[in-house]
Amino acid sequence: MTWHEILPAVCTSLIVVSAVLVAIGWRLIRRGRRDAHQKVMVTAAIAALLFFILYLARTLFVGNTSWGGPESLRMVYLVFLLFHIVLATVAAVFGITTLVLAWRKRFARHRKWGRSTSVIWFITAFTGLFVYLLLYVMYPGGHTKPVFEAIFG
Numbered sequence: 001m002t003w004h005e006i007l008p009a010v011c012t013s014l015i016v017v018s019a020v021l022v023a024i025g026w027r028l029i030r031r032g033r034r035d036a037h038q039k040v041m042v043t044a045a046i047a048a049l050l051f052f053i054l055y056l057a058r059t060l061f062v063g064n065t066s067w068g069g070p071e072s073l074r075m076v077y078l079v080f081l082l083f084h085i086v087l088a089t090v091a092a093v094f095g096i097t098t099l100v101l102a103w104r105k106r107f108a109r110h111r112k113w114g115r116s117t118s119v120i121w122f123i124t125a126f127t128g129l130f131v132y133l134l135l136y137v138m139y140p141g142g143h144t145k146p147v148f149e150a151i152f153g
């Protein structure tokens, strides 16, 4: 296995682990376990941050992988990828807002934002996993090149 194969798998695992932790954290607060909720949610945020750092490093130093599947599915894949990227960005903004509200002890608002953040994060993780499967498992990965080249050809 090369770094080109290992890094995407590690990144995808981090997103999935983060989403599973958010689900556990939600369950914990529903049961009234505030301290455990805080610890698990902060760990989920660290996993997401780690993903972002690795993703950024990969984009800068290795490049992103272009579509290697059939040409007929290229457009569908790109729209799906764009949807995932937009969702991940929204999830990051919502995540930071949710954390800030918790730290300021504004729990009524935190609760509202937390629910939306969690749901958006679940969809982000699911679509991220699907992008990984499409790009590396279901079809042979294309060439690795810088981000703009990978998207625009």
Ligand code: HEM
Pocket (backbone or CB within 6 Å): 022, 026, 029, 030, 034, 037, 038, 041, 042, 045, 095, 096, 098, 099, 102, 103, 107, 108, 110, 111, 112, 114, 115, 116, 117, 118
């Ligand atoms: C990004 C990280 C976090 C997410 C996604 C999140 C998510 C949530 C969600 C979904 C709820 C509402 C549960 C429900 O009623 O269905 C909630 C409530 C709560 N969270 Fe978080 N949380 C996060 C971080 C934190 C942190 C760091 C703290 C501690 C400082 C915290 C403290 C609380 C408390 C005390 C409540 C209960 C609020 C109430 O019942 O009025 N959360 N959180």
